[in-house]
Amino acid sequence: MVKGVEYSIKRKKGLKYERNEIMGLHDHIRKTIWIESSIKQPHMLRVTLLHELFHAYLHQCGIGEGLDVQLEEVIVDMLAQCVDKHFSIDWKK
Numbered sequence: 385m386v387k388g389v390e391y392s393i394k395r396k397k398g399l400k401y402e403r404n405e406i407m408g409l410h411d412h413i414r415k416t417i418w419i420e421s422s423i424k425q426p427h428m429l430r431v432t433l434l435h436e437l438f439h440a441y442l443h444q445c446g447i448g449e450g451l452d453v454q455l456e457e458v459i460v461d462m463l464a465q466c467v468d469k470h471f472s473i474d475w476k477k
Contacts, residue, residue, distance in 0.1 A: 386437065387444040393433070395421040408432040410439035412448075427468070430475065434464035 385391070392415065399406050399420040407428070409418040417436040423429050438460035442448035448456060467473075 386440040389415060389444055391415045391417055391440055393417045393419065395419050397421045408436040410436045410443065412440070412443045430468050430473070431464045434467055435460050438463045 394416055396418050397420070399409060399418055401409055405420075407420045407423060411418065417433070417440060419429070419432055419436070423432060439448065439456070442451070442456065442460070451459070
């Protein structure tokens with residue numbers, strides 16, 4: 385759930401955006417977060433999921449549409465790294 389909106393999380397091999405290989409993708413139309421299935425390292429998996437969840441959160445708040453793309457990437461990456469480093473999350477739930 386992201387601000388009361390149900391999102392699904394799916395894994396896919398060969399994830400791309402505009403012909404570039406990527407680790408994750410937030411699809412606000414389908415309410416889906418895609419994670420590259422070749423990611424095996426737990427740290428990278430957590431950070432990628434957090435990164436995409438923050439994209440979803442910004443979109444659901446109505447903030448993401450007005451942000452510069454590069455600025456949004458810096459913000460969500462910083463938040464994902466910070467949360468992963470400083471907070472304990474039970475990922476099994």
